[in-house]
Amino acid sequence: MKHMQNTTEIKVLGTGTSKHQMITSVLKEYLNKAGLSIPVNDYTDIDSFLKDGIESVPAVIYKDQVYNIGRNGSFNKSLRKVVSAILKDSNFGLIEKIVIPVDFSDISTNAFAYGHRLATDLGAITKAIHVFFPSAREVTEAATVDIDVAKLKESYLEDLVATFDSDWGSDLMRVSLIDSEFRTGFPGDEILDSIEANDASLTIMGTTGQTGFIRKWFGSVSTKVMNESPSPVLLVPEGASYKGIYKIAYAYEDIEQDKAVLGDLVSIAEKFGAEIHLIHVEDGSTPDPGYYITELISQLYPTALITTASIKSDDIAQGISDYCINHNMDLISLSTHKKKFFEHLYDDNISEKMAVVSKLPLLILKK
Amino acid sequence: MNLLGPISEIMTKAPFTLTPSATIGDAAKIFDKHKVHHIPIAIDNTLLGIVSMSDYLFFRRGFLDDRDDEKIENIRMNNYEVSYIMTKGIATMNSDERINIALEIFKENLFHAIPVVDKGELVGIITTHDIIINLAKDNEAYAEYD
Numbered sequence: 001m002k003h004m005q006n007t008t009e010i011k012v013l014g015t016g017t018s019k020h021q022m023i024t025s026v027l028k029e030y031l032n033k034a035g036l037s038i039p040v041n042d043y044t045d046i047d048s049f050l051k052d053g054i055e056s057v058p059a060v061i062y063k064d065q066v067y068n069i070g071r072n073g074s075f076n077k078s079l080r081k082v083v084s085a086i087l088k089d090s091n092f093g094l095i096e097k098i099v100i101p102v103d104f105s106d107i108s109t110n111a112f113a114y115g116h117r118l119a120t121d122l123g124a125i126t127k128a129i130h131v132f133f134p135s136a137r138e139v140t141e142a143a144t145v146d147i148d149v150a151k152l153k154e155s156y157l158e159d160l161v162a163t164f165d166s167d168w169g170s171d172l173m174r175v176s177l178i179d180s181e182f183r184t185g186f187p188g189d190e191i192l193d194s195i196e197a198n199d200a201s202l203t204i205m206g207t208t209g210q211t212g213f214i215r216k217w218f219g220s221v222s223t224k225v226m227n228e229s230p231s232p233v234l235l236v237p238e239g240a241s242y243k244g245i246y247k248i249a250y251a252y253e254d255i256e257q258d259k260a261v262l263g264d265l266v267s268i269a270e271k272f273g274a275e276i277h278l279i280h281v282e283d284g285s286t287p288d289p290g291y292y293i294t295e296l297i298s299q300l301y302p303t304a305l306i307t308t309a310s311i312k313s314d315d316i317a318q319g320i321s322d323y324c325i326n327h328n329m330d331l332i333s334l335s336t337h338k339k340k341f342f343e344h345l346y347d348d349n350i351s352e353k354m355a356v357v358s359k360l361p362l363l364i365l366k367k
Numbered sequence: 368m369n370l371l372g373p374i375s376e377i378m379t380k381a382p383f384t385l386t387p388s389a390t391i392g393d394a395a396k397i398f399d400k401h402k403v404h405h406i407p408i409a410i411d412n413t414l415l416g417i418v419s420m421s422d423y424l425f426f427r428r429g430f431l432d433d434r435d436d437e438k439i440e441n442i443r444m445n446n447y448e449v450s451y452i453m454t455k456g457i458a459t460m461n462s463d464e465r466i467n468i469a470l471e472i473f474k475e476n477l478f479h480a481i482p483v484v485d486k487g488e489l490v491g492i493i494t495t496h497d498i499i500i501n502l503a504k505d506n507e508a509y510a511e512y513d
Contacts (some may be wrong), residue, residue, distance in 0.1 A: 109438070
């Protein structure tokens with residue numbers, strides 16, 4: 001594993017108790033996962049702590065910052081905070097990051113809950129992003145930022161993170177650490193900037209369900225992010241709940257365009273050990289390349305369980321809908337280049353039929 | 368109540384169960400509607416764990432102070448499966464074991480429910496409440512004080 005150089009030491013102060021050892025062990029585990037070679041050293045000399053003004057142990061010192069570890073009920077929470085603060089200093093190193101923009105609506109909060117569970121299963125960091133778009137008043141062409149509203153939104157973001165960051169159940173460190181970013185500017189641009197800055201492996205966004213779903217996909221922010229994001233984007237419809245990823249449907253058209261995104265599809269499927277169901281969106285003009293795509297996936301993911309199905313172009317939505325119901329799909333994936341497919345989705349006549357499909361998260365794969 | 372009788376006499380037969388992939392919201396509905404405190408988690412009658420009201424309340428972390436919190440709570444409950452909060456590796460009993468053995472188990476432990484399993488299949492659940500209800504049926508429970 002590639003290791004980033006860092007000579008600053010992390011001091012773990014304590015009396016050698018099991019909790020002291022646990023702090024050291026958890027820190028080392030996370031630093032290793034992040035590829036950060038920061039030394040972690042134990043200190044048990046109480047006299048020297050007192051001289052340094054340390055009031056209670058266990059405690060962690062990193063870059064002159066003292067982090068007190070709470071006792072009893074607050075131990076888990078404070079340990080997560082310390083790990084998060086130290087890793088954040090190096091933007092969590094090599095640990096995968098999943099960016100989830102939130103606007104505090106029910107839909108985005110649900111997408112956040114879904115994404116946090118997914119990030120946990122992927123061993124990734126959850127990055128909650130809120131982009132504050134100030135109400136601009138044209139005075140001298142300069143936008144006036146309403147400081148009070150910005151502060152309020154920032155506090156909403158902190159509350160949301162605090163709520164979900166405590167969902168660790170019995171295994172305190174397995175659950176994805178949550179980091180937050182509060183930005184001001186144009187949402188589409190800021191989200192894309194955050195995706196790039198974090199080298200995000202996935203972006204998760206909420207979408208309205210049912211009839212508005214299709215159009216909402218093409219709302220300005222989601223369209224911009226979906227089209228310009230260098231990494232996959234997962235659209236989570238209203239009310240979708242996370243139950244693991246066991247079956248992924250992939251709607252494909254032709255091999256030349258599809259093979260470019262198969263790596264990302266396989267990468268996600270393999271992490272979950274998920275079945276891949278290849279659904280051919282057939283328009284009669286090209287032969288079904290299912291065999292070749294199956295071969296390509298098998299090369300990338302030899303143990304993959306692959307199923308193929310073909311859907312006629314005159315009723316794509318109904319076909320996909322029926323297929324997903326009958327086969328209990330957990331998400332549908334496709335790549336952004338599928339113009340024909342998207343044109344079908346634009347059609348109001350079929351939007352009702354897509355209602356069932358629209359209840360499933362949609363993974364947009366990028367070339 | 369004959370303490371030497373089998374627990375099948377007093378256990379709750381065919382309790383409400385959920386599969387591990389059911390959401391905590393599903394468990395909440397059972398707790399709210401049916402006033403039970405324990406839900407065995409099973410697939411095709413094979414027991415995998417149990418979710419108690421305490422597990423559920425721990426997940427909920429106390430009371431809500433406004434409507435916004437309720438919305439977030441519902442979203443949280445919708446996105447977590449019961450397998451996330453269930454207790455695994457729990458004690459079980461056979462339906463022909465004696466009631467006094469159940470009493471001993473409850474006396475020595477902090478839990479209040481034991482799933483009853485015969486030949487690998489969940490057949491019921493015995494709780495401290497079942498014992499209290501059956502004790503209350505005894506005539507002695509209503510004997511007047513002298």
